[in-house]
Each structure stands twice: as C-alpha cells, then as structure tokens.
Amino acid sequence: MLGAIIGDIVGSRWEFNPTNDYNFELFSSKNSFTDDTICTVAVADAILHGSEDFGKYIHSWCRRYPHPMGGYGGRFAQWVKSDHPEPYGSWGNGSAMRVSPVAWAYSDRYNVMRLAELTASCTHNHPLGISGAQAVALAIRDCRQLHRTGICIGADEAKRHGLQEAIRHFGRSVDLKEERVQNRFDETCEGTVPVAFWIINQSRSFEDAIRRAVSLGADADTLGAIVGSIAETIWAIPEWMKKKALSYLPEEMRDVVRAFRTYVHSHTKSSGWVIMSDEEIEALGNDFGVDEMSKKRNLMTVARIWHDVGWSDARTVPEEIVDPCVTCCHPGGNGVCRFGSSSRKARRLTHCPTYLPEPKWLP
Numbered sequence: 001m002l003g004a005i006i007g008d009i010v011g012s013r014w015e016f017n018p019t020n021d022y023n024f025e026l027f028s029s030k031n032s033f034t035d036d037t038i039c040t041v042a043v044a045d046a047i048l049h050g051s052e053d054f055g056k057y058i059h060s061w062c063r064r065y066p067h068p069m070g071g072y073g074g075r076f077a078q079w080v081k082s083d084h085p086e087p088y089g090s091w092g093n094g095s096a097m098r099v100s101p102v103a104w105a106y107s108d109r110y111n112v113m114r115l116a117e118l119t120a121s122c123t124h125n126h127p128l129g130i131s132g133a134q135a136v137a138l139a140i141r142d143c144r145q146l147h148r149t150g151i152c153i154g155a156d157e158a159k160r161h162g163l164q165e166a167i168r169h170f171g172r173s174v175d176l177k178e179e180r181v182q183n184r185f186d187e188t189c190e191g192t193v194p195v196a197f198w199i200i201n202q203s204r205s206f207e208d209a210i211r212r213a214v215s216l217g218a219d220a221d222t223l224g225a226i227v228g229s230i231a232e233t234i235w236a237i238p239e240w241m242k243k244k245a246l247s248y249l250p251e252e253m254r255d256v257v258r259a260f261r262t263y264v265h266s267h268t269k270s271s272g273w274v275i276m277s278d279e280e281i282e283a284l285g286n287d288f289g290v291d292e293m294s295k296k297r298n299l300m301t302v303a304r305i306w307h308d309v310g311w312s313d314a315r316t317v318p319e320e321i322v323d324p325c326v327t328c329c330h331p332g333g334n335g336v337c338r339f340g341s342s343s344r345k346a347r348r349l350t351h352c353p354t355y356l357p358e359p360k361w362l363p
C-alpha cells in the first residue's frame, strides 16, 4: 500500500502538468498526497477496524480532507458531499488506485476478490470499475504469493507469473504501443489498468516503474499509485523513498500506515522477502558453487537475510551465515535459529528464520 502512496505523491505534481521527462524530480515542495492516498488510507483504516463497510471509511476520510491537491473527480466530489452517498455506476480508475490494502490484508484469492469488489462498489459499481479493482488486487496478491511460496525467482519470472491471472481477469491486452498511450489522460479503469500492467512488464525496479508511470504524461498520480502498488510486491521500495513519502502525510495517515504495516506483518509473517534480479541469482550461484537444489535454498535464505539486514550486495553474505539459516529452516527444523547468538552478525539475524512459520521449499 505504501507503493500506492509513493506513486500518488510523486505523480501529484504532474497530474495537470504532464511531463515526458523520465529524469524528473521525484519529490519537491510542489508534491503532495492526493485523493489516491486518502482513499487508500481509508481502505486500510476500514480493515484495521475489522469493517467491510469501505464506503463509510472512504466517505469519512475524504470529508476530513475536502480539498486535496488535484481535488476530487466531479461525480466522486458529489458523492463525498452527499449525506446519503450512493454508488453511481462509475468505471473510473479510482477503484483501482485505492484497492491495494485488501491484497496485503488477505492472501486467499476468494477474500481478495470479494473485498476488492466491496472497496469498489460503494462508488464504482460498474462491472469495469469492479473488475479494475479486482485485477489490481489480484496482481498484488499473486505477486505476494510468489514470495510466500519461498521459491527464489527472478523479477521477470515474478512479473510473468504474478500478473497473468490479473491480466486474464481484466480481459484487455497489455501489449500496448507507447505512442497510443503516451500523453493520453484517461481516467477510466479500461484506459489505466492495462497501461499499469504494461509499465510493470517493462520496469526494472520500483523507482523505474514509478518514473515510467509518471513520465508517460497520462493520469500521473493515479497511474503512479496503481503501478506503485504492484511494483512494491516485486521490488523492494528504497528506504529513503518510504521515509520521504511519509513526510508528506499528516500524522493520522502515518499512524494508519504504521498500524497497517504491523497488522500485515502479524497476520502473514512473510513480508520480508525479496525477489532478486536474474543477474543477482546467477552471481550468487556462481559464488556458492553448490548443486542446483541447495543453490536455490541458499539463494532464498540469502535473499531474505539480504533484505532484512540491508546489505547492499548479497554476494558478501558469508557462507557460514547462510548455512545455519538453511539448517534451522529446513522442513524438519523447528524454525529457531540455533546459531542466533553465535556471532555479532548472526545476532542481527535471530528473527530471520521465523519469518515463515511453515516454510515451503522447492519439491
């Protein structure tokens, strides 16, 4: 969900002042959060309160921020003002930009699809509005599931497996021509969701995905939010971007983001995974010189440690650190790192093996 907020804030400046400059300034004094962040926070807040009445929370949060940067779309603005808000058959991209929290809170497909529909249908109850929200949620859910399976794969493979069901669900081609989508402000789900998938398919990192989305010259903040919400499940968000984006939010929104992160962590215990690039996997395999199966297991553990400790280069992880973690995480292991206090570095990894209570390994 933080990926959506970052995409929104980065894109906010360019919503009505489009740019095609890929090297634009990501954060400046002209950026702000917009309706995309407010609605995303509202959905997360509803989940934190155990509520499925997303309309109530979105309505309430939008009323607290009646004049965000960029304002609210015409019909949505009327809905916010109304004391008796009713869905108005929208097929706009607003349903797709706010849905991400449901795919973090739930991992089973049934609930992700059901709740995605509920986040949409309070306003966007047109089939395309609902389908757009479900497709984005499904992409996030499926990419996250790839992490949870514990199989270390490259980003390209993650994209291929993670997006295929979502693309099929929405039923539109994502094989797009840049000249057909560049500089076209399209606020519909149909004109935005396939573009978001198309951008993810070309991207090489979280920042790259955000830059591509915003510099397309389209609906910059909303496309940024949708792309960011998917991108964060494939690549890690750089820490500095997280900190910077949070600094744009009022304290009560930051509280929701923090509480939601804790909620997700305590409910899934598997948010520390990283999908590595094919080059990184290859380099690690060469360094360790192990057979294929243990290579994959080692790589998987290294990826997790790498993310956890924040080492900039996973190849520097010493083998003696990797082996204990593989040992205690193997199917017969008890999940407790018995080497946890054996060295200064290992102490920092004591919680590493407990990310997955039931690690699933390659067959």
Ligand SMILES: [Mg+2]
Pocket: 034, 035, 036, 070, 221, 222
């Ligand atoms: Mg917006």
